[in-house]
Amino acid sequence: MDKVAVIGAGISGLALANKLKNHFEVVVFEKSRGYGGRVATRRFGEFIFDHGAQFFKAKTEEFKNYINPMIDQNIIDVWKARFVEIDNGKITNDRVWGEDPSNYVGIPSMNAIGKYMADGLNVRLSEKVANVLKGNKWQLYDEANNNIGEFDWVVSAIPPKQAIDMIPDVVYLYSEISRYEMLACYSLMLGYEEKIDIGFDAALIKGADISWLSVNSSKYSSVNNTAFLIHSTNKWASQNIDNDRDWVKGYLCNELSNLVPIKTENANYIGLQGWRYANIKKQNNPEFFLDRDNKFGLCGDWFIQGRIEAAYLSGSHLGDHILIS
Ligand SMILES: Cc1cc2nc3c(=O)[nH]c(=O)nc-3n(C[C@H](O)[C@H](O)[C@H](O)COP(=O)(O)OP(=O)(O)OC[C@H]3O[C@@H](n4cnc5c(N)ncnc54)[C@H](O)[C@@H]3O)c2cc1C
Structure with missing residues (x-):
């Protein structure tokens, strides 16, 4: 079974991982301690604040x-x-x-949504991907430059300015990503x-x-x-x-x-x-990016609009396209 690394356990990454989980060995890397990304909740004592999406x-x-x-x-x-x-x-x-x-x-x-979507997935919390290198397969590295896995496919499900620091320039969309204004x-x-x-x-x-x-x-x-x-x-x-x-x-x-x-x-x-x-404002672009030759994808709300539904559709539709490739 081919292995897929999904970077980011926000709504787009979780939607994608759920689409692929019965067909690939999927590992989701998430730098924070919880699921859902910007669909986030802060608790202080008895106070509950949905401080991302409301x-x-x-x-x-x-x-x-x-x-x-x-x-x-x-x-x-x-x-x-x-x-x-x-x-x-x-x-x-x-x-x-x-x-x-x-x-x-x-x-x-609001963070109940991420928890629900992450159920049954292999999500590695508190694990930030710092570098992604292409050899015969994709090699992922953490911030201490430890190799954290070898994968056939990599999908980045994080905001564009964060992705650009990490993804390699073999991916032909590389130069275009910087124009997305979050x-x-x-x-x-x-x-x-x-x-x-x-x-x-x-x-x-x-x-x-x-x-x-x-x-x-x-x-x-x-x-x-x-x-x-x-x-x-x-x-x-x-x-x-x-x-x-x-x-x-x-x-x-x-x-x-x-x-x-x-x-x-x-x-x-x-x-x-x-x-x-x-x-991000409403975009008129494809809903995701897929480089089939390099087995590399990008998804996230920023392809469509800063909305939970947009993030879901971007991740889910990229998953559909990976499955038919
Ligand atoms: C203040 C605010 C208010 C909002 N209000 C609404 C609203 O009312 N309604 C609505 O529909 N939408 C709203 N949104 C937008 C909505 O939250 C987003 O559209 C959606 O959650 C984006 O999901 P995503 O998966 O694309 O990205 P994200 O949620 O950003 O997920 C990316 C994940 O990747 C992780 N990550 C980043 N870099 C790395 C790395 N190198 N390694 C590992 N993990 C990494 C991040 O920690 C994060 O968990 C709001 C957002 C904010 C911030």
């Missing part, structure tokens, strides 16, 4: 069919949020999210021990350096505290991604206080995550 939609029949078992097994559920749009400080639209179209969240948190984002997390109702559960914000505010704790009825999750705009984060993190926290808290009556100084927990490669 929710997702399923637009294609293919993805709807894929997530149906997750709905049946209570891995995901519909978030019936009280949703508002805020433009320059004023609420311009409000409605309650329903089922058509549905906005799904992981239960009890956008940054900051996630600010505020935890309060008491229940706080600000009148809505999720807000899309315009006219500020914050683009999103949610009461993350409203997703889960069993929670007795309040966890606010704030995303900066991509533009502001890209301009400030290397700035001092305490300054960034202070700036975003101030920006939030100007919009909603949340006393940030009373928070029992304040956390911040900077995502250098958070998102």
Whole structure:
């Protein structure tokens, strides 16, 4: 049986690995300690923050069919949020999210999705691939330059700027990858021990350096505290991604206080995550890259759009093409 190395246990890498697992010996390498990549959750005591993707939609029949078992097994559920749009400080639209179209969240948190998709796969967590070299077969190396495996196929399922540091130039797409522009984002997390109702559960914000505010704790009825999750705009984060993190926290808290009556100084927990490669605008490109001669592939949301469904489709469709080659 041919061996395939998948680099990255985000949604695209896990979708691909699941497509191939009955036909190849598949090993997934993941540099972090958990599954799901940017579909991530931070816990602090009783506080739960989905500090990457907050929710997702399923637009294609293919993805709807894929997530149906997750709905049946209570891995995901519909978030019936009280949703508002805020433009320059004023609420311009409000409605309650329903089922058509549905906005799904992981239960009890978004990282349940990665855990579900990784079940039954051989995923090597905390193992960063630092180098990939072509001999008769592909040789993978870690950061200490240890050989961590020999493979017939390699698929990179990581953001383009990270892939370019690692993949060899025998792959003819090499020079094109650098043109993909990923956008940054900051996630600010505020935890309060008491229940706080600000009148809505999720807000899309315009006219500020914050683009999103949610009461993350409203997703889960069993929670007795309040966890606010704030995303900066991509533009502001890209301009400030290397700035001092305490300054960034202070700036975003101030920006939030100007919009909603949340006393940030009373928070029992304040956390911040900077995502250098958070998102990408809609692309008009193939959904993945496959170099059959070299048995090398690339997949990820960045081929399509910064969405969970896009990441799934990129990985899954690359898997289909590897199977027919
Ligand atoms: C702040 C934020 C908000 C978002 N909001 C939404 C939303 O509301 N709805 C939505 O649908 N989408 C949202 N997204 C986008 C969504 O999360 C992504 O489109 C999707 O998760 C991308 O999956 P992926 O598999 O392509 O990449 P990733 O999730 O980035 O997975 C790549 C994986 O590879 C690992 N890795 C990287 N380099 C190496 C290496 N050298 N060796 C081993 N492992 C490595 C990483 O640790 C990671 O786990 C959001 C993203 C962010 C950051």
